[in-house]
Amino acid sequence: MKVLLSGNEAIARGAYEYGCVFASAYPGTPSTEILENVTHYKEIKCQWSPNEKVAVEVAIGASFAGGRALCAMKHVGVNVAADPLMTLTYIGVKGGFILVSADDPGMHSSQNEQDNRNYAKFAKIPVLEPSDSQEAKDFVGKAFEISEKFDTPVILRMTTRTSHGKGLVEVGDRIESKVERGFERDFSKYVALPMNARKRRVVVAEREKKLKEFVEETDLNRIEEGKGNIGFITCGISYQHLKEVLPDAPVLKIGIPYPLPMKKIKDFVSKFDKVFVVEELDPFIEEQIKAEGIKVYGKEFFPEIGEFSPEVVRNGLVKAGVLKEENKVEAEDKAIPRPPVFCPGCPHLGIFYALKKAKAKIVTGDIGCYTLAAIKPFEMMDTCVCMGASIGNAIGMEKVLGSGKGIAAVIGDSTFVHSGLTGLVEAVYNKSNITIVISDNSITAMTGGQPDARSGFTCNHEPTGKMDFEVVARAIGVEHVYVVDPTKMDETYKIVKRELEADHLSLIISQGPCVLYPQKVKREKFYTELENCTACAMCSKIGCQAIYRTTEKTEKGRFKWNIDTTLCTGCGLCIQMCKFDAIRPISRKGE
Numbered sequence: 001m002k003v004l005l006s007g008n009e010a011i012a013r014g015a016y017e018y019g020c021v022f023a024s025a026y027p028g029t030p031s032t033e034i035l036e037n038v039t040h041y042k043e044i045k046c047q048w049s050p051n052e053k054v055a056v057e058v059a060i061g062a063s064f065a066g067g068r069a070l071c072a073m074k075h076v077g078v079n080v081a082a083d084p085l086m087t088l089t090y091i092g093v094k095g096g097f098i099l100v101s102a103d104d105p106g107m108h109s110s111q112n113e114q115d116n117r118n119y120a121k122f123a124k125i126p127v128l129e130p131s132d133s134q135e136a137k138d139f140v141g142k143a144f145e146i147s148e149k150f151d152t153p154v155i156l157r158m159t160t161r162t163s164h165g166k167g168l169v170e171v172g173d174r175i176e177s178k179v180e181r182g183f184e185r186d187f188s189k190y191v192a193l194p195m196n197a198r199k200r201r202v203v204v205a206e207r208e209k210k211l212k213e214f215v216e217e218t219d220l221n222r223i224e225e226g227k228g229n230i231g232f233i234t235c236g237i238s239y240q241h242l243k244e245v246l247p248d249a250p251v252l253k254i255g256i257p258y259p260l261p262m263k264k265i266k267d268f269v270s271k272f273d274k275v276f277v278v279e280e281l282d283p284f285i286e287e288q289i290k291a292e293g294i295k296v297y298g299k300e301f302f303p304e305i306g307e308f309s310p311e312v313v314r315n316g317l318v319k320a321g322v323l324k325e326e327n328k329v330e331a332e333d334k335a336i337p338r339p340p341v342f343c344p345g346c347p348h349l350g351i352f353y354a355l356k357k358a359k360a361k362i363v364t365g366d367i368g369c370y371t372l373a374a375i376k377p378f379e380m381m382d383t384c385v386c387m388g389a390s391i392g393n394a395i396g397m398e399k400v401l402g403s404g405k406g407i408a409a410v411i412g413d414s415t416f417v418h419s420g421l422t423g424l425v426e427a428v429y430n431k432s433n434i435t436i437v438i439s440d441n442s443i444t445a446m447t448g449g450q451p452d453a454r455s456g457f458t459c460n461h462e463p464t465g466k467m468d469f470e471v472v473a474r475a476i477g478v479e480h481v482y483v484v485d486p487t488k489m490d491e492t493y494k495i496v497k498r499e500l501e502a503d504h505l506s507l508i509i510s511q512g513p514c515v516l517y518p519q520k521v522k523r524e525k526f527y528t529e530l531e532n533c534t535a536c537a538m539c540s541k542i543g544c545q546a547i548y549r550t551t552e553k554t555e556k557g558r559f560k561w562n563i564d565t566t567l568c569t570g571c572g573l574c575i576q577m578c579k580f581d582a583i584r585p586i587s588r589k590g591e
């Protein structure tokens with residue numbers, strides 16, 4: 001039976017069909033839907049982990065106990081997970097182990113554009129790269145087989161288009177793994193002490209040799225015969241773009257970009273006048289081929305930056321002289337530009353307004369919805385490096401500037417659990433006097449509302465322990481801890497101002513639920529009595545998208561402000577800004 005699945009849904013289906021028993025992840029676009037879809041298969045135990053490193057570590061445990069394990073994350077998450085991964089490559093697996101890296105060419109939702117095929121070469125492990133949803137599912141099965149056969153972790157590399165694009169997928173029944181469950185002690189394999197690791201290093205080298213033989217034989221690297229004297233080597237989503245532009249071209253489609261089937265490539269290249277390597281981002285395949293002394297063309301015609309499309313590939317082929325100029329198409333962005341904005345009633349609004357009003361000198365930021373505070377109307381976030389960096393950045397600035405007074409670090413609850421905790425320990429231990437704000441909406445909102453250790457429920461919606469930041473902070477040694485409701489503007493402002501000016505480390509936990517998760521917040525809405533509006537524009541300063549400037553003017557010619565009641569979530573921030581009784585709860589309408 002065929003069903004329409006996105007690449008991420010197909011990976012989840014593959015995990016089910018090929019006997020996966022455990023899956024872990026940390027949410028991050030474009031990988032998030034993988035674990036969300038795994039939750040539909042009761043045969044697979046699954047969980048959101050506090051970060052990617054932990055997600056890999058628990059999946060490693062599952063593999064060591066004989067279960068097939070899958071761990072999913074976005075590309076930058078692999079940086080966090082690199083530590084256990086780099087040693088797992090030496091130890092190997094018992095049950096098959098797959099790390100899914102969902103890369104984001106074009107940075108649709110990411111702070112950088114790294115090509116994670118490089119991790120495979122770095123870790124000396126195979127990477128599989130599907131081109132569509134069918135392959136995404138099939139490659140899960142192949143990856144488990146390779147993992148168990150060669151005693152190696154395997155990377156399954158997706159990109160935004162293969163993760164989110166939909167295609168028909170032939171689905172089948174579940175096949176349980178033949179690997180016996182249970183953990184058998186094996187000191188020389190599982191304990192990565194230097195004396196063992198040195199021996200395993202040799203095993204890794206031998207494994208690489210065997211893998212190089214395997215990739216020559218496997219149908220994951222296949223030749224598609226075609227017309228003409230120009231050949232193409234391609235992989236992943238680039239294969240689809242190339243086939244759209246040149247459907248009849250002879251192609252060596254690479255399913256395993258590392259290690260490459262060099263004999264197959266040499267043989268393929270020898271049959272053509274010219275061979276082009278068409279691959280998104282880094283010249284990963286191209287450089288490996290050129291290092292073998294084989295002549296191919298690639299990045300001199302195709303860009304190394306940004307996402308590919310049929311137009312990008314077509315333009316590269318024009319540049320290379322393969323297609324004529326008249327075929328050249330300029331890529332056109334037809335989408336109407338829409339700047340990202342906070343949701344109406346978002347609890348981050350109140351805390352950033354307080355920081356602005358209190359004139360925080362520097363605000364170091366982090367990864368989450370609240371990074372939107374860097375742009376108008378707040379412009380109250382001065383740095384954003386990576387998950388959990390806000391606290392460390394603020395401490396570093398304090399050390400150079402001589403004082404942490406006026407410096408605030410803002411981090412969300414999920415990011416704090418991910419990797420902010422160690423920053424807090426650093427702040428206490430190294431006598432920092434910055435102000436740390438956890439903007440706690442008790443959900444991982446930016447990726448679509450996945451629960452975290454603060455939420456009180458698991459990925460399967462079961463109630464679970466709820467981390468208490470106040471207790472944790474005090475246990476770490478923070479003396480000045482305050483919990484504020486960011487919709488209470490005066491109270492929040494007073495505490496923020498006082499702590500910014502204080503000569504000690506403080507933690508302000510700004511608590512307010514995300515207006516969309518886990519249930520959409522429904523409170524009494526507000527409206528504007530336009531007759532009373534003096535057009536002072538104070539209400540507009542809190543950055544709520546429900547508040548808009550009307551075309552109606554006061555006698556002095558200033559535009560009045562109104563509330564779109566369909567968008568208002570009733571947080572009550574704006575009413576605290578209005579001194580003229582123009583903003584009222586809807587129950588007072590007409591008074």
Ligand code: SF4
Nearest residue numbers: 533534536537539578
């Ligand atoms: S704060 Fe009140 S008076 Fe001022 S613009 Fe807004 S609604 Fe009008």
Ligand code: SF4
Nearest residue numbers: 544568569571572574
């Ligand atoms: S109460 Fe005011 S600030 Fe809050 S969501 Fe409604 S319009 Fe926006």
